[in-house]
Amino acid sequence: MSIVESIVKLLLQKLADPILQEAILLYGVGDEVEWLEAEFKRMQCFLEDADAKQEGDKRVKCWVGDVRDVAYDAEDVIDTFLFKVANLRRTGIKRYGCIFNELKPRHEVGSKIELIKAKIRAISESRSTYGIENIGQGAGTSSSGLSLQEWRLTSPLSQETDFVGFEKELEMLVARLTEGELRRCVVSVVGMGGLGKTTLTKKLYNTDIVKNHFDTHAWISVSQEYSARDLLQVFVRRWMVVSNNTAEKLNIAELRDKISEYLNDKRYLVVLDDIWRREAWNALKDAFPDVNNGSRVVLTTRNKDVALHADPDPRSRPHELRFLTNEESWDLFRKKTFLERDGDCPQDLEKLGREIVEKCHGLPLAIAVIGGLLSGKEPREWDNVRKSISWQFVEGEVQISSILSLSYKDLPYYLKPCFLYLGNFPEDYEFQAKELIGLWAAEGFLKERGELTLEEVGEDYLMQLVKRSMVQLTRRNSSRGIKSCRIHDLLRDLSISEAKESKFHEVRGNNGNAPSASRARRLALHLNDRSKFISLSSSTPNLRSVLIYAQGYTWLEEEQMKFLFQGFKLLRVLYLADLEIRELPKQIGELIHLRYLRCTNTWLETLPSSIGNLINLQTLLLDSSNGIKVPDTIGKMHQLRHLRLLVDKPQTVMTSGWIQGLPFGVIQGHPRLDLMSNLQTLSGVYAGKWMEGCLGKLTNLRNLKILFETEADAELFSEAIVNLNCLHHLWARMSVPIRFFEDRALVLSLPNLSHLLKLSKLHLGGKLETLPEFPTNLTKLSLEWSRLKEDPMATLEKLKSLRILRLLGDSYDGVEMACSAQGFPQLESLRLQALCKLKEWRVEEGAMPSLLHLWIGDCKQLKKLPEGLQHVTTLKKLELWWMRDEFNARVREDGGEDWYKIRHIPSIDIRQMFTIKQSDFNFYHYERHFSHNRDCTDLHMLSD
Incomplete structure (x- = not known):
């Protein structure tokens, strides 16, 4: 099914919307709208057949385009009509005479529908004119796919393209990184798109031999549109060279100098993935000093000239990636197509499958996509795919657009x-x-x-x-x-x-130009130069979505803000990422079609009361360094499903004694949130009066993130949570660490939580008299400031579904802790942070049999690692941060008393904090020290 049929289906859904039905009855335009609905249903039947024929027949393609345009016209008429009706209601103009004197909505919508009727009649007649009357007489060929429930149960989540066929290349590249010249060499991996440059380089980057060889590592994706300053700031944040505030004030040259100074005494590995032009390398290279210690820079690029320019030395020849052999291609195809059968291909499909694979010419991306397309299809559909695949050769380079396009065309209409x-x-x-x-x-x-x-x-x-x-x-x-x-x-x-x-959307880069007067329904602006002026054009008033990505933060002037909120009355989506906005204009309340509003990294302090007019809004995501005050008119937004006043960011690791300032939002007054029956997410809010009599009625809540300032608020919450049976994720915390106010520690009193059967992720911050009873299916648990007197492990290790456990600052006040045999059967990640009284931790053999990642930090009294850690053979990464010198001495490879307990762990990261000056950290490196690596192959699929 074509995208045009999807557009028509969406229009038919709109025509059946109850809000529209109420409006057309009120203003007497029901007959016109019913006629539209009937005509588009008839068109839909023809579109099913046209989808299969338009590729080979330009006449059909032109006819389909006409249908698309008239569907857009109809949508514009309907949405404009609804906008004007809503405006009348909002401004209080209700008298029958005033309606027609002021806006005459019935006359306007009737006239415009008459124009659309004329276009539809012309389109119907054009089938005969074009000689395509037989459209609609054949059966459609689109795939409908499996049912949703079947996909939920049978579709395993796959990782990126399987690593097949490059074992020898990997071995050779490992040698180039770890052996040979002492000068800083550039090792380039070159090849066309889809050959697997990034996949091979990730495998290389995460190889144990490579990680053991270098003191520090970093991976940066460059891409076609890059900002050198932003990339250098990523390096600065990656290595914590200076504080974020300081980094913001530095120019490009100063950033390069800071990074170079940091790397000057280290053997480092830097990967610049997907670099397109020489200029990108020239802008970054001075940050990577050559001090003759064997440091390396790895580039992945499609342009061999970039590789030769980065390191012209003949000994640093670029590694040009080859295509897969026939057998390697077949191996990859089997893995992607027969995932549920562990790659076992039925004999009756092997011959046909090999013929299909041969047409992919050894290109991994093409093989993976075709394998995904054929997974679960009948043999006759395999043969149709074999006949459909064709390759194009343009200036000697193989193009895979036909294969990718085939997979797109095979998608069911809803995808x-x-x-x-x-x-x-x-x-x-x-x-x-x-x-x-x-x-x-x-x-x-x-x-x-x-x-x-x-x-x-x-x-x-x-x-x-x-x-x-x-x-x-x-x-x-x-x-x-x-x-x-x-x-x-x-x-x-x-x-x-x-x-x-298909005029579905347009993407504009960082050229500062206004979009063309096309009929695209959506516009995405990608800006990575803060000096560029954001301009939008009133020639596209019918936009349904505006998405602005401003990398590097960009101020939006007051006039631009007003134009954005006044110029596009039919917007459904407004997505503003990293725009430094100080206030939203009151005109935002006029965007009555708005379903999604996101403003991140702003300086907002309050929202205008007109925000309550957005009665169709489903998602409101706001993020401000000041915290945002939300007016009580928010209670009128009955369609709201997700309200986040603190957009999720990666957590930063904190040592004991630091207070984390969280800019949570404040809901003012006592809005009728109990009427917001659709609300599923309420995140980043302070507790307050709004909870009284309403929190317990939000029975559809799935995600709740709430901060308490008083024990009374916590008690109100405890009463309400009894009714919140749909909760999946709960984050509840007192606003101030109890460590700083020993004499008035705030108690987070909680009832039994075992009735919350859907709860999978839980974070509790505040003093607990005892651990509550947890639901058995909990997968992630974080505790902080709990001040537990009894060892929590005895209770927690019985949670058989638990995969992630975080015992954070002052969560346990005891001196001993023990994990027994068979405890924590599914635990994969464990963090012990700032347990200031803990002296001894025992781990019995057989405990934590699935553990992959262990992080211990700022536990100043802990004397040594547990003996049983040597039996946890699944461990892939151990991080020891800010521990005492005596503890660190025990884990040294050269004679440390505890080394035998951890020598089987591939990745070990030991960091000692000597001084804190504007967030500058000096890392104490051992021979087996590795910096924290977000791209770790074994761990990157596990979320913290």
């Missing part, structure tokens, strides 16, 4: 707009699953089915795209669901190309 939407994100962007699903819902791509919510349907859609290798999974959450993803740049190019052709 096509979801896939096209991915082109809005910047290149190499790692998008959060909940962020993407919220946007899909706002655009109307998702529809509740059976007992599944919009969010659950969205999770299924995303899972299907991952299964088809159209999206790459990058991180899992603690419940093994999808946390974040990215899209390969070739598939992103396909998405942008298809979207532009």
